[in-house]
Amino acid sequence: MKNNIKIVLVSLNYTSRSLGSATPSTALAYLSTFLRKKGYDVSCIDINHFKEVFDYLREKNITKAIKRISKKVSSLDPFLVGISSFSSTITFAMELAKEIKLNNKSIYTVLGGVGAATKPELILRECENLDFIIKGDGDSFPLLINSLFQRKKIGNVSGVCYIKNGKYIKNNDLSVGKEINNTIFDYESFIELQRITPGITTSRGCMFKCSYCSVNVVHTKCFQLKSDIVLKQVNKLINMYSPKNLLFQDDSLLNNKIYFKKLISKLPKNSADFALYARLDQVNHEIIKDSYDSNFHKIMMGIESFNPINLAFFNKSIPLEKLFSTLNLLDKFNFKTELSFIIGTPYDTKESLEIERKEIEKIKMNHSSNVKIEHNILIAYPGTKLWNMYENKEISLFKAFDIFKKDEKLSKYSSNPFFSPFNFVFENKKVPSHIFRNYLLEHLREISNITKRINHK
Numbered sequence: 001m002k003n004n005i006k007i008v009l010v011s012l013n014y015t016s017r018s019l020g021s022a023t024p025s026t027a028l029a030y031l032s033t034f035l036r037k038k039g040y041d042v043s044c045i046d047i048n049h050f051k052e053v054f055d056y057l058r059e060k061n062i063t064k065a066i067k068r069i070s071k072k073v074s075s076l077d078p079f080l081v082g083i084s085s086f087s088s089t090i091t092f093a094m095e096l097a098k099e100i101k102l103n104n105k106s107i108y109t110v111l112g113g114v115g116a117a118t119k120p121e122l123i124l125r126e127c128e129n130l131d132f133i134i135k136g137d138g139d140s141f142p143l144l145i146n147s148l149f150q151r152k153k154i155g156n157v158s159g160v161c162y163i164k165n166g167k168y169i170k171n172n173d174l175s176v177g178k179e180i181n182n183t184i185f186d187y188e189s190f191i192e193l194q195r196i197t198p199g200i201t202t203s204r205g206c207m208f209k210c211s212y213c214s215v216n217v218v219h220t221k222c223f224q225l226k227s228d229i230v231l232k233q234v235n236k237l238i239n240m241y242s243p244k245n246l247l248f249q250d251d252s253l254l255n256n257k258i259y260f261k262k263l264i265s266k267l268p269k270n271s272a273d274f275a276l277y278a279r280l281d282q283v284n285h286e287i288i289k290d291s292y293d294s295n296f297h298k299i300m301m302g303i304e305s306f307n308p309i310n311l312a313f314f315n316k317s318i319p320l321e322k323l324f325s326t327l328n329l330l331d332k333f334n335f336k337t338e339l340s341f342i343i344g345t346p347y348d349t350k351e352s353l354e355i356e357r358k359e360i361e362k363i364k365m366n367h368s369s370n371v372k373i374e375h376n377i378l379i380a381y382p383g384t385k386l387w388n389m390y391e392n393k394e395i396s397l398f399k400a401f402d403i404f405k406k407d408e409k410l411s412k413y414s415s416n417p418f419f420s421p422f423n424f425v426f427e428n429k430k431v432p433s434h435i436f437r438n439y440l441l442e443h444l445r446e447i448s449n450i451t452k453r454i455n456h457k
């Protein structure tokens, strides 16, 4: 039954690729469908699809972007705004909350998502314009909204954190949302959507413990959605939106192979092109063939590094000797493959980066048209094992604004690694930071040259 309480949800997880290319925020899709079913009037703003905001961000005009989002929020006249954040967008969320409150002090602001899950007290104390943080899956969101609307005490609403009379209040966590995870979501509450490439995450948490990864920060327990729920979800999105592509966004859809096989055997045939993320050690001929037969044409794998010392530092043992034979197999089935690498560990050396470039050149030479290579610079995200090592002073970080200049996002808002993780790079064990920074910049330049040269051929 409708209750006429207006809620606006905003996702700030910006990607600079191109307008509308990112999957609409799955977090917002879940939350909005869940709230709509309970009678709320919900609108979702995903900045990767909001043309004016996206253009401002591309021009690095953060102030205008924030004002534009806030203007849109005002025009929707909500009772409460929920913001979904990654660690990289917490400062963005704080600025937006400030602007929203400037326009209308009575609107409640709530922060959620992986960015909000670590150190909620620090975030709330830093930003008085954020009224609440919800940790976990958001099952208790309606209870919080209702309590506020009816001016009741917040009491024991699970996962909710706030500051009252200077005192930090933290209710017990609710890591796995039973109700929200059984919701079959849609994108009907999204405004300004450019195009729809659905993203589905069939699990929460992960059984592996890679040192840089944040997946287990929000979801401390591994949890797999029932396969019939996932199939209902896939069918609903295909029937409603006829998408060209549909992306399975679990960091590895192959963590549970029995589940995977059952799921893909029941996926609708001749509907969308499917894509998946997987770990190299989980991929084999049978998996590739079965996936191909079920209409999968794209795979993304985190290879991370060719340097065994780095892989040990990442707590990720990947059988690199399998890489070339797996790429050959994927080629046979004409899979598009994206391989991602991480540079910037304390153990990288000029020589190890050079070896890495040679290996990447080999991959590009042999599989040019089918393989895309992506590089990420190592970041210590709050709550990860690397972050704990940094807090325990086992490893150090240094400010490296210029490395990220071309992709500045909101990196200059803060020089605190918690609030601006993008500003910081690891100190190297062998060379001083300014030299190490040059190694990284040179590596990125060289990789881009290799890619251009080989693609051009």
Ligand code: B12
Binding pocket: 011, 012, 013, 014, 015, 022, 023, 024, 025, 026, 027, 028, 030, 031, 046, 048, 081, 082, 083, 084, 085, 086, 087, 088, 089, 110, 111, 112, 113, 114, 115, 134, 136, 137, 138, 141, 177, 180, 199, 201, 212, 213, 214, 215, 218, 249, 250, 251, 376, 381, 382, 409
């Ligand atoms: C899809 C995705 C993206 C998409 C996002 C598209 C979009 N429109 O959102 C794109 C490609 C843009 C992206 C980019 C990046 N990503 Co990403 N991404 C993911 C991925 C694979 C899935 C996220 C997802 O949909 N999960 C499923 C949903 C249902 O779960 P959820 O987001 O946690 O949401 C639930 C709860 O948290 C809660 N909730 C969430 N928001 C809110 C808000 C409110 C108000 C409430 C009450 C509750 C609530 O309720 C939701 C429903 O239950 C995750 C990995 C993962 N498995 O989560 C990484 C992940 C989130 N990404 C990560 C990273 C590092 C990045 C990049 C930095 C990568 C890079 N090098 O550029 C960029 C950062 C972009 C930016 N500007 O900040 C890290 C985040 C680390 C961190 N601490 O922030 C993750 C966790 C991956 C990892 N292995 O560590 N990413």
Ligand code: SF4
Binding pocket: 206, 207, 208, 209, 210, 213, 214, 215, 251, 252, 279
């Ligand atoms: S990087 Fe992937 S495999 Fe490693 S813990 Fe994170 S989700 Fe799991």
